[in-house]
Amino acid sequence: xxxxxxxxxxxxxxxxxxxxxxxxxxxxxxxxxxxxxxxxxxxxxxxxxxxxxxxxxxxxxxxxxxxxxxxxxxxxxxxxxxxxxxxxxxxxxxxxxxxxxxxxxxxxxxxxxxxxxxxxxxxxxxxxxxxxxxxxxxxxxxxxxxxxxxxxxxxxxxxxxxxxxxxxxxxxxxxxxxxxxxxxxxxxxxxxxxxxxxxxxxxxxxxxxxxxxxxxxxxxxxxxxxxxxxxxxxxxxxxxxxxxxxxxxxxxxxxxxxxxxxxxxxxxxxxxxxxxxxxxxxxxxxxxxxxxxxxxxxxxxxxxxxxxxxxx
Amino acid sequence: xxxxxxxxxxxxxxxxxxxxxxxxxxxxxxxxxxxxxxxxxxxxxxxxxxxxxxxxxxxxxxxxxxxxxxxxxxxxxxxxxxxxxxxxxxxxxxxxxxxxxxxxxxxxxxxxxxxxxxxxxxxxxxxxxxxxxxxxxxxxxxxxxxxxxxxxxxxxxxxxxxxxxxxxxxxxxxxxxxxxxxxxxxxxxxxxxxxxxxxxxxxxxxxxxxxxxxxxxxxxxxxxxxxxxxxxxxxxxxxxxxxxxxxxxxxxxxxxxxxxxxxxxxxxxxxxxxxxxxxxxxxxxxxxxxxxxxxxxxxxxxxxxxxxxxxxxxxxxxxxxxxxxxxxx
Numbered sequence: 001x002x003x004x005x006x007x008x009x010x011x012x013x014x015x016x017x018x019x020x021x022x023x024x025x026x027x028x029x030x031x032x033x034x035x036x037x038x039x040x041x042x043x044x045x046x047x048x049x050x051x052x053x054x055x056x057x058x059x060x061x062x063x064x065x066x067x068x069x070x071x072x073x074x075x076x077x078x079x080x081x082x083x084x085x086x087x088x089x090x091x092x093x094x095x096x097x098x099x100x101x102x103x104x105x106x107x108x109x110x111x112x113x114x115x116x117x118x119x120x121x122x123x124x125x126x127x128x129x130x131x132x133x134x135x136x137x138x139x140x141x142x143x144x145x146x147x148x149x150x151x152x153x154x155x156x157x158x159x160x161x162x163x164x165x166x167x168x169x170x171x172x173x174x175x176x177x178x179x180x181x182x183x184x185x186x187x188x189x190x191x192x193x194x195x196x197x198x199x200x201x202x203x204x205x206x207x208x209x210x211x212x213x214x215x216x217x218x219x220x221x222x223x224x225x226x227x228x229x230x231x232x233x234x235x236x237x238x239x240x241x242x243x244x245x246x247x248x249x250x251x252x253x254x255x256x257x258x259x260x261x262x263x264x265x266x267x268x269x270x271x272x273x274x275x276x277x278x279x280x281x282x283x284x285x286x287x288x289x290x291x292x293x294x295x296x297x298x299x300x301x302x303x304x305x306x307x308x309x310x311x312x
Numbered sequence: 313x314x315x316x317x318x319x320x321x322x323x324x325x326x327x328x329x330x331x332x333x334x335x336x337x338x339x340x341x342x343x344x345x346x347x348x349x350x351x352x353x354x355x356x357x358x359x360x361x362x363x364x365x366x367x368x369x370x371x372x373x374x375x376x377x378x379x380x381x382x383x384x385x386x387x388x389x390x391x392x393x394x395x396x397x398x399x400x401x402x403x404x405x406x407x408x409x410x411x412x413x414x415x416x417x418x419x420x421x422x423x424x425x426x427x428x429x430x431x432x433x434x435x436x437x438x439x440x441x442x443x444x445x446x447x448x449x450x451x452x453x454x455x456x457x458x459x460x461x462x463x464x465x466x467x468x469x470x471x472x473x474x475x476x477x478x479x480x481x482x483x484x485x486x487x488x489x490x491x492x493x494x495x496x497x498x499x500x501x502x503x504x505x506x507x508x509x510x511x512x513x514x515x516x517x518x519x520x521x522x523x524x525x526x527x528x529x530x531x532x533x534x535x536x537x538x539x540x541x542x543x544x545x546x547x548x549x550x551x552x553x554x555x556x557x558x559x560x561x562x563x564x565x566x567x568x569x570x571x572x573x574x575x576x577x578x579x580x581x582x583x584x585x586x587x588x589x590x591x592x593x594x595x596x597x598x599x600x601x602x603x604x605x606x607x608x609x610x611x612x613x614x615x616x617x618x619x620x621x622x623x624x625x626x627x628x629x630x631x632x633x634x635x636x637x638x639x640x641x
Contacts, residue, residue, distance in 0.1 A: 126377060209418040216372050216413075216494075217433040217484065218406025220399075227432075231423050305423075 001303065005296070012292040016285065023284045024068065027277055028061055034081040037274040055081065068281070078278030082271070087282045091264065097167060098263035102252050104179060105186035110241065112187070113195030114234075118225045120195065121202025121233070132199065139192035144251060148185040148258035155181060165260040178261075186255045190248060197240050201233040208232075235305050242298025246291040319390070320347035321491050321524045322371070327384035329363075329370050333596055340379065340595040341366055341548040348541075350491065351522040353515070355529060355539035355556075357571070359592050363548040364528050368496050371526070372411050373401060389491065406433050410485030414497040416478035420469035426480050427453075427465040434487040452483040457513060475506035482513065493517070496528045511538055532571055536560055544568050547593050547603035554628030564623060564630035566610045602633065610634045 035051040036043065052058045056067070071078060077087040116132060123129035156164035162180050205211065206229060214224045253265030260266075264283060271279040327344040330337045341363035348354045356364045369375045371386060386393050388408055393401050413419055421429055427449035435445050446465065453461035456479040469477055478498065485493060495514065499507040515538060517523045527539065535542055535556060542559045544552040544567065552565040563569045570588045590607040593599055599606055605615040612634065620631040 124377075209413060209415055210421040212374060212413065213411070213419045213481065213484065214421070214432075215374055216409075216411035217487070218402045218409075219432065219436070220402065223436075228421050228424070232421065 001300075004303075005300070008296055008299070012296070016288050016292065019288045020072075020281060020285050021065075023281055024065055025061075027275065027280055028064070030275065032275060033057065034275045034277060037276070038081060077282040080271070080276055080279045082274045082276045082279075087278050090267070090279060091282060091286065094262060094264045094267045097261065098249075098252060098256070098265060100175070100179060101182050101186065101255065101261065101263055102248050104183040105190060105252075106241070106245070106248055108183060108187040109190040109194050112191040113198050113237075114230070116191070116195040117198030117202045117233070117237075118229065120199030121204075121206045121229065122221070122225065124203050124206060129199075129203075133196070136192045136196045136199075139188050140196070142189060144185055144189065144254040145258050147188055148181070148255060151181050151185055152259075165258075167261060182255050182259045182261055185258070186248070186251055190244065190251065194237070194240065194244070198233065198237045201236055202229055205229045205233045235302055238301045238305065239298045242294040242296075242301075245294035246287055249287055249290060319349075320387075321350045321389060322526070323347045323385075323387045324367075324371070325385045325387070327367065327370060327386065328382055329366055329375065329379055330382050331379045331595065337382075338596050339382075339548070341370075341545075344384070344545070344548075344550050346543050346550070346553060348492065348524045348526060350524050351518060352540040353518055353525040353527055353538060354541045354543060355527045355535045356543050356545065357529060357532060357535060358545035359530060361592050361595075362545045363595075364545050365496055367545070368411075368494050368526065368528055372409065372494055373405055374411075403437070407437050407488045408491050410482075410487075410490040410493045412478070412482050412485050412493065412495045412498040414500050416474055416481050416501070419481045420477060420484075422469055425466045425468055426472075430480065430484045431487055433484075437488045448487070452486055453480070455486060455517075456480070456483040458483070475502055475509060478502065478506075478510050479513065482510075482517075486517070489521075490523070492524045492526065494526045494528075497530070498527075499534075500529075500531075514538070544571070547598055548595060549603060549631070551604065551632070552630035554624070558628040562636070564628070564635040565604075565632050566608050566634070566636060567604045568630070569636050570609075602631075610636075 033048075033052065034055070035048040035057070039047055039051060049058070056064065068078070077091075079085065080087055080090055083090060120129050120132045123132070152164045155162045163178050164181070165178075167175065167178055211224060211228065214228050219228075249265070252263065253269055255261070256263045256265040257269055264286070267279065268283045270276075271283070324347070325345050327341065328339050329341045331340045332338070344363070344367055346354065346356075356367065358364045366375070366379065369379075370381050375381070381394060384394075388404065391404070393404060396404065420426065427446060430452050431440065431445045431449045434440055434448055440448060449465055450461055453464065458464060458476060458479055464472075469480070472480060482493075482498075493514070498514070499510050502510060511534065514525060514527075518525055527534075529535070539556045542552075542554060542556050543550055544565065546567050552559070552563065552568045554564075559568070560572070563572055567588075588607055593603060593606070599616070601617055602608070602611070602615040602620045605611040608615065615633050618633070620633050622629055622631055623635045624630055
């Protein structure tokens with residue numbers, strides 16, 4: 001198993017290097033530049049050139065690339081042009097807000113899709129299964145900004161139960177209240193996707209003979225679902241969840257902007273607009289690392305869950 | 313004493329199972345009646361699609377979605393079960409009825425060690441704790457003849473051969489010391505040697521433990537060797553029933569006669585095998601009166617217009633207008 005992890009990690013390092021290289025050249029290829037964001041679009045060419053020289057952006061692109069790598073290997077992510085703070089510190093501040101949102105939505109989506117998927121598998125060709133299938137498509141297709149605004153309208157404006165955005169004051173209750181609507185908004189399409197996939201797995205498992213054997217033994221449907229079907233249907237689902245972690249993060253960008261929730265997604269969106277190269281590259285790198293870790297953890301979990309792999 | 317022995321363990325009376333198609337309800341099996349005494353093996357015989365597995369499914373409470381028993385009675389150890397609540401019926405079945413199916417390769421959950429699956433029902437019925445459950449699992453695996461059972465308790469299904477898995481599946485069916493075992497083509501997917509081993513195991517359980525077995529098969533050659541009683545089904549109805557000797561010596565129904573003619577016999581190699589022309593009718597399109605009439609070589613006009621009467625005696629009967637004589641028709 002360790003050999004597998006090491007092999008996977010070394011491949012991951014190569015893909016990460018390719019990813020950041022690609023991103024580096026792509027953001028430098030876009031017209032404009034951070035100087036315009038800092039000085040405003042009517043700045044004189046001389047002022048822009050001076051600022052670019054000061055920031056080292058007048059040097060050949062390959063040099064810049066080399067310098068950026070040197071710094072990266074020393075563990076330095078650079079300074080944000082716009083916010084004048086070290087990027088690692090900046091990310092540290094925004095990261096735990098995003099983690100609260102994304103992990104909350106992920107946990108909710110997993111819980112919902114396990115329950116809904118098992119029901120869908122159990123009902124398979126019956127009306128209940130078809131209704132669930134229809135709702136999955138509706139919620140999957142619903143854009144985050146639409147659901148977000150709908151939820152704000154109902155729960156903040158009409159009912160006045162929950163705040164429409166922001167992070168709230170420190171303290172559990174305030175943070176949770178501010179998190180509720182963004183988490184729901186983000187979890188809804190993710191639950192729809194997850195449960196559709198898991199429901200399909202559960203349905204396949206319900207067709208297996210061992211379910212009939214379990215029923216013939218007089219086990220209750222609850223026990224069959226939780227002890228037998230779930231155990232077998234959950235394995236491919238784990239892989240999917242691992243793969244979806246970066247997608248969840250990207251969905252979080254929209255959610256964070258709808259709810260004006262200052263997390264990493266919001267920061268990514270801002271720094272793309274401002275062409276804040278160091279921040280943008282660092283966040284890209286982080287997403288890449290998350291993707292690779294998500295897949296690796298999913299594969300490890302899978303090999304632990306699969307008795308056949310474990311015994312060979 | 314004699315009266316006790318003749319109390320059937322399972323008695324099915326006038327069973328009808330209906331299925332729905334295009335919003336209409338069709339009886340798929342009808343007027344199915346039989347009894348099984350403790351320690352007897354009843355072979356339920358017929359071509360595929362004749363309703364034999366559906367009959368078993370009705371007894372096991374495993375009817376597929378859309379099918380329901382809408383007439384008749386199922387009496388298990390003197391108790392009418394169709395009136396019970398779902399949970400009561402399930403718990404009664406868990407204690408009294410075991411089941412074995414055709415494909416042992418997929419009948420066990422691939423991701424649970426076998427001992428957990430083997431004793432699961434017993435744990436639920438008798439509330440065994442962990443150690444007692446493991447001991448019971450060992451006992452069951454030894455009963456069904458898994459070699460070195462102790463070292464195999466924690467193995468997973470994929471570590472067993474097909475024949476061994478079928479033994480484990482039988483062990484699983486015996487977890488609560490059932491009185492009745494429903495075996496739906498339990499040897500069809502096994503090779504001949506394994507098939508014989510499994511059948512001998514079933515026979516041993518039948519004789520040693522007084523287990524009643526409902527054995528469902530399309531293979532009449534097994535009937536001669538292992539069955540005590542035979543019930544032949546065709547197109548959702550019982551056509552003939554009786555003790556195995558009178559049945560084999562002189563089948564009454566032309567359908568049974570034809571089925572027996574389709575078995576190759578070593579002692580009479582020069583006799584041509586007969587087969588039955590045509591295919592069995594679909595449950596949604598049963599012919600009127602005698603359902604075998606369109607394929608029957610003996611059929612006369614009355615067979616297509618009047619329901620066939622019951623002929624024969626209490627120990628061996630058939631529904632037929634033109635039953636075969638002792639020498640065959």
